[in-house]
Amino acid sequence: MMTDTQQQLSKTTILLHWLVALLMIALLAVGIYMTENKDYSLYGLHKSFGVVVLVLALARVAWRIKNGWPLAAGNYKAWEHKLSHIVHWILIIGTLIMPISGVIMSSMGGHNVPLFGFDLIPANHDPANPQAVLARNAELGEVAEAVHAIVGYLLILCIVLHVAGALKHHIIDKDGTLMRMKGKRIDFNS
Ligand code: HEM
Numbered sequence: 415m416m417t418d419t420q421q422q423l424s425k426t427t428i429l430l431h432w433l434v435a436l437l438m439i440a441l442l443a444v445g446i447y448m449t450e451n452k453d454y455s456l457y458g459l460h461k462s463f464g465v466v467v468l469v470l471a472l473a474r475v476a477w478r479i480k481n482g483w484p485l486a487a488g489n490y491k492a493w494e495h496k497l498s499h500i501v502h503w504i505l506i507i508g509t510l511i512m513p514i515s516g517v518i519m520s521s522m523g524g525h526n527v528p529l530f531g532f533d534l535i536p537a538n539h540d541p542a543n544p545q546a547v548l549a550r551n552a553e554l555g556e557v558a559e560a561v562h563a564i565v566g567y568l569l570i571l572c573i574v575l576h577v578a579g580a581l582k583h584h585i586i587d588k589d590g591t592l593m594r595m596k597g598k599r600i601d602f603n604s
């Protein structure tokens with residue numbers, strides 16, 4: 415399998431980046447929308463796509479551990495490297511914390527974890543009142559719910575910073591950072 419070089423990123427890196435980025439942005443928006451509006455019809459899809467992100471994010475982390483991080487496509491100051499590296503770590507760990515906290519929140523609260531119509535974890539129905547569910551561990555469920563919300567908002571902040579950084583490279587520095595993540599081979603002059 416092709417690995418990342420300074421001139422060109424691998425298909426694996428590019429495919430995983432844009433798939434996870436798209437799904438994360440959509441899930442953050444849908445998560446806030448459905449919670450604010452108590453739109454329970456969206457919960458099943460939110461959870462299912464969240465489980466898909468978990469699988470993709472695990473593959474991504476394995477790929478990063480094996481392959482390391484892409485080298486910078488320009489000559490930057492030490493603080494710029496540091497800031498982008500911190501943001502990349504938060505983003506990639508966030509893509510694991512969000513689905514894991516979601517699964518813990520739902521299952522411990524007694525709700526189901528579906529994957530498009532198939533229950534990975536079924537709801538814990540109350541035998542005395544089958545309409546209602548019984549928490550499996552209410553305290554753990556509430557902690558996970560808080561983590562899901564707080565990390566969600568932290569991630570939105572980091573994504574704004576991350577996209578601003580990508581646009582700064584493209585528009586102000588006029589370097590190949592963004593084009594390289596779009597699959598283009600770039601010339602790197604050190
Ligand atoms: C429209 C939105 C986005 C744009 C334009 C964008 C752009 C980029 C670019 C140009 C790079 C390469 C940086 C480098 O060469 O050092 C990059 C890397 C990265 N991005 Fe994004 N990104 C976006 C959304 C996201 C989202 C939503 C996430 C995660 C939640 C994310 C996570 C990462 C990570 C972890 C890296 C490090 C390299 C890797 O693991 O693939 N990005 N992004």
Ligand code: HEM
Nearest residue numbers: 441442445446449461464465467512513516517520563566
């Ligand atoms: C993987 C990426 C995911 C992202 C980015 C994400 C994002 C969000 C966000 C931003 C909210 C709104 C939080 C609030 O304002 O209180 C939310 C709510 C929620 N998420 Fe996720 N989520 C993800 C995965 C999951 C998964 C895998 C599950 C369950 C299996 C899940 C279950 C829920 C539930 C049940 C709520 C509603 C919480 C409430 O009613 O208080 N999420 N999500």
